[in-house]
Structure formats: C-alpha cells, structure tokens
Amino acid sequence: MAVEDPREAERDAILRALAPVVDGIAATFGPVCEAVLHDYRRPEKSVVAVAGSVTGRTVGGAMSEIGMRVLARGDEATDELNYVTRTGAGRLVKSSTMVLRDSTGAVFGALCVNVDVTEVDRVQSLLAALAGAGGPPAEAPVTTFGDDIDSVVDALLDSHLDQTWAGLDRPRRLELFRSLDERGVFAVRRAIEQVAARLGISRASAYSYLSQARAAGTTSAHDTSEGANP
Structure with missing residues (x-):
C-alpha cells in the first residue's frame, strides 16, 4: 500500500479549508467580484474552486499567464497585490494574487481575487474630464483568462x-x-x-x-x- 506524502495531505487540507473563503469573498463584494482558488500542482487544471464570473473561470480550468509567472518563480514567489489588467473582452480588472505555502514554506497554489472596475474607471474618467484635470489613463495590459x-x-x-x-x-x-x-x-x-x-x-x-x-x-x-x- 502506497504511503501518502504528509505534505500533499497538508496541501489538500489547506485547499479544502479555503474553498468556503472563496464563496465568502465573492458574496461580500457582489457581482463585480470573483475569487479563484488555484492548485499549482496541476497547472493545466489548476482551478479547484471559483465564485463569481468576472473572468469566466470554471472549476478544472487552467491558470492565467499571471499564475504561470508566479509558478515560474517557485518558492521565491511573493504576493502580487492590487495590479490592474484588462481581459480580452476589454473589461478592466483589479486583482490580487496571494500565494499559498505549506508548513515548509513551499509554494503550491494561490488565492486570487478579481474585481471588475470597468464602470468605476469610466465614472472616474468622466469626472476628470468634467473637472478638466489629467490626461488619458495609462492602458492596462491585456491578460488572457481562460479554462484552456x-x-x-x-x-x-x-x-x-x-x-x-x-x-x-x-x-x-x-x-x-x-x-x-x-x-x-x-x-x-x-x-x-x-x-x-x-x-x-x-x-x-x-x-x-x-x-x-x-x-x-x-x-x-x-x-x-x-x-x-x-
């Protein structure tokens, strides 16, 4: 009988414990918010829990290029907080990616929060135009989000x-x-x-x-x- 790796069991337990947190975050901030839980041990099917639909992710879907960048950094990866990107459909999204570590400090996943700020950005631009202040905002980079x-x-x-x-x-x-x-x-x-x-x-x-x-x-x-x- 194969003996289960205690680190793998610990990682599975952390993911199970965080799954309800995903629902809580999305419920708190409403329809403009999406929370996604990733298991980096399976890059092609890293999404293990998701609530909200800002980027259209589904359970069993793949990580984005942001997740791949974090994965490439391995245990040297750090949280990426409050960065702004744009979906392929043109929606402006403010995101935070918080890495998950086991008790040895090894990175094995991430909890991501995405907030659709498209309408907020439009209102802000309108107010700035009415006030005659500022130039056009910097263009946010486009990020590919998808289950494939x-x-x-x-x-x-x-x-x-x-x-x-x-x-x-x-x-x-x-x-x-x-x-x-x-x-x-x-x-x-x-x-x-x-x-x-x-x-x-x-x-x-x-x-x-x-x-x-x-x-x-x-x-x-x-x-x-x-x-x-x-």
Missing part, C-alpha cells in the same frame, strides 16, 4: 514574438525561450511541443534552445555574483 491552458501559452508566445522565427538571429531566439521560461510556460505539460509547432521547428530543436537559454541565464547570474564579490 493552450490559449494562455499561445497568448504569451504571441506577446513575445514580433516577427517570424526565421527572422530571429540566435541571441533573439535564446531570449525568446528565456522569456517564456521565466513566465512559467515550460512548467505546463506539452508546452514545449506547442511552442515548437507554433514556431515551425522540431521538438528536439525547442528543447535545445530551452537548454541553451537556461545555461546562458545560469552563466549570467554566476558572472554577476562574481562581479559583486571581488
């Missing part, structure tokens, strides 16, 4: 690829893979195959570029450390 992890990976790739793969020289190809890796893309199962297909290269080539990008990053970090401690 493939669409999230595609959106991240599109945001980092401004020309064809053939048009990139080797340093820019390595930079592309490094950037995607830093944002947690390759923590997702089958992402390397998806990226390779989108770029029109073989899986072996994609693995090679990823390995080289990681090696270059490690070397740069080492050189910086050496320079800081002569």
Whole structure:
C-alpha cells in the first residue's frame, strides 16, 4: 500500500479549508467580484474552486499567464497585490494574487481575487474630464483568462514574438525561450511541443534552445555574483 506524502495531505487540507473563503469573498463584494482558488500542482487544471464570473473561470480550468509567472518563480514567489489588467473582452480588472505555502514554506497554489472596475474607471474618467484635470489613463495590459491552458501559452508566445522565427538571429531566439521560461510556460505539460509547432521547428530543436537559454541565464547570474564579490 502506497504511503501518502504528509505534505500533499497538508496541501489538500489547506485547499479544502479555503474553498468556503472563496464563496465568502465573492458574496461580500457582489457581482463585480470573483475569487479563484488555484492548485499549482496541476497547472493545466489548476482551478479547484471559483465564485463569481468576472473572468469566466470554471472549476478544472487552467491558470492565467499571471499564475504561470508566479509558478515560474517557485518558492521565491511573493504576493502580487492590487495590479490592474484588462481581459480580452476589454473589461478592466483589479486583482490580487496571494500565494499559498505549506508548513515548509513551499509554494503550491494561490488565492486570487478579481474585481471588475470597468464602470468605476469610466465614472472616474468622466469626472476628470468634467473637472478638466489629467490626461488619458495609462492602458492596462491585456491578460488572457481562460479554462484552456493552450490559449494562455499561445497568448504569451504571441506577446513575445514580433516577427517570424526565421527572422530571429540566435541571441533573439535564446531570449525568446528565456522569456517564456521565466513566465512559467515550460512548467505546463506539452508546452514545449506547442511552442515548437507554433514556431515551425522540431521538438528536439525547442528543447535545445530551452537548454541553451537556461545555461546562458545560469552563466549570467554566476558572472554577476562574481562581479559583486571581488
């Protein structure tokens, strides 16, 4: 009989305890609020509880690119609070992502709160215009929210690829893979195959570029450390 890992049991217990909190947060702030509980052990199906419908998430859905970025940072991840983004449908959303840790300090999930502030922003802009104050607000970045992890990976790739793969020289190809890796893309199962297909290269080539990008990053970090401690 397999012995259950006590850390996994602890993590499961934390998620079960937080599930009612998700409902409570959404109920408190009403229809403009959504709370989402994520289990990062399953990036492709990380949503284990959700209340509200600001981003249209459902249980069993995938994490967003924000979650992938947190996942990529591992145990060094920190809470990201009160950041503003925009959905693909144009809704302005203020969010907070609070990482979940087990008793050893390992990050294994997150509790996210999303508040639709679209109408608040419109009223604020109208009042500013009536008062003759201020210029146009800064445009919030668009974030892909969806239950399909493939669409999230595609959106991240599109945001980092401004020309064809053939048009990139080797340093820019390595930079592309490094950037995607830093944002947690390759923590997702089958992402390397998806990226390779989108770029029109073989899986072996994609693995090679990823390995080289990681090696270059490690070397740069080492050189910086050496320079800081002569």
